[in-house]
Amino acid sequence: MTAHDDQPVPRETRTTRERLIDSAVRLFGQRGIEGTSLRALTEAARTNIAAVNYHFGSKDGLLRAVIEQTMQAVNDERRRRLDELESEPQPPSAAALVRAFVEPGTGLVAEHGPNGPDVARFIGRMIGEPDPKVRQIFADQVDAVEGRYLTALGRALPGLDEEGVRFAYTSMLGLLSLHQSGAFATVEWPQRQTSRPEGDRSGTADRERLIAFITGGILAAATAETATSAREEARRASR
Amino acid sequence: MTAHDDQPVPRETRTTRERLIDSAVRLFGQRGIEGTSLRALTEAARTNIAAVNYHFGSKDGLLRAVIEQTMQAVNDERRRRLDELESEPQPPSAAALVRAFVEPGTGLVAEHGPNGPDVARFIGRMIGEPDPKVRQIFADQVDAVEGRYLTALGRALPGLDEEGVRFAYTSMLGLLSLHQSGAFATVEWPQRQTSRPEGDRSGTADRERLIAFITGGILAAATAETATSAREEARRASR
DNA sequence: TCCCGATTCAAACAGTCGTTTCAAACGGTC
């Protein structure tokens, strides 16, 4: 259209490699990994099938790159939050730990701009992935921070054995994943309107509701646990 | 071993159709639907590929039969529990509703005997399924009871708008699914020892912990919600 | 202009998928 200047419309600012990762995040999140063919993916990225093998070696290589890129920011932020909490005199509460875990996840939507929801859904989707190979790639990225959260949670919830702590952490991770993947939207599931018309309604209210739910659940499970074990102990002592 | 009578060893008591459904439950739950080929499935059922098309028409037909068979018992039991709760004078509490929803799910393990864990994991897996076709089949089976639970939950949690109720229900369903699918078992995910050596430890303690978590989460989210809206209302009124 | 590495492209490869086909085997009934 415009005839003389050099960049009237973005022209093609992102490289092929970046476009591939973008399309992979979106399509993997929408249709799953197995459900996304390289042909559909490369077509969406306006390039050729061979570009995947040239830039990433294989479909798995592309997946690994996507996971690493999307998870690094979350992991870094979670580590930073943990450092911050642990630098204070008293050990962090369960509520503070939940917040420090959830907010970096939900923050993805804000960070990644227009396709933030796609990124969030992609990560949410990874967690339920059946394929052990994918699980391994994903676990490699998460394990480091996971250990720190488990010990911190165990310290914040005394009277809860290791399995109980793991249950709490697992539920937190699962609920965050559920929230991010946008699952259960009853009917109009695969594609949803990305634009949220009303202010920060999604960014704040939904997140706070999620944090409140997780925190309340963890505390309730912890007190129920200790109550049960106390009752059993009393029963043992009474005979 | 025994030589004279008519049924010493099961001989081959289950029909081909039943063996196909059994294998489908197990393999779909372990590797996902897309990840399970008809060849692997029919081999596990000690029959031929064509048997699937003969008995069920297609792989989707088999899936539909599996979902219907496994979900019917859960749905019936949930309906019965709801009838029971709604027959009482006062409306049921959120805690009672959670219990009436979760226990039929976890009860699957006990009902289906040896491969109970497989059935539970299969149902848990269905919920996170990306493929819209599968989601539709699954939704057809669940929608009926879902509506009743939503209205009952809304009545038990006044001051929570429809979206809040849906969030509570969704979280409950997701946590139950998470619990049943056995996901997040850190490392040894795809196959786990099915035998639980110590008494009813799994059957009771795990279930109670899950119910406590969900109930606590729902109540916490509800109170936080009303607190937030009350605060906003106060802010609106103050200027 | 020539050349070179980097990148893109169309085409073909081997393998697996779900489905179909048709003949063989089975189990009662006349």
Add this chain to the structure above:
DNA sequence: GACCGTTTGAAACGACTGTTTGAATCGGGA
């Protein structure tokens, strides 16, 4: 024993999958 509909079996079909190949294209230095 002959017949029947029902069920099983081996083999092939077409349509996909991820991967590989080799030639075409591009953008800068010599």
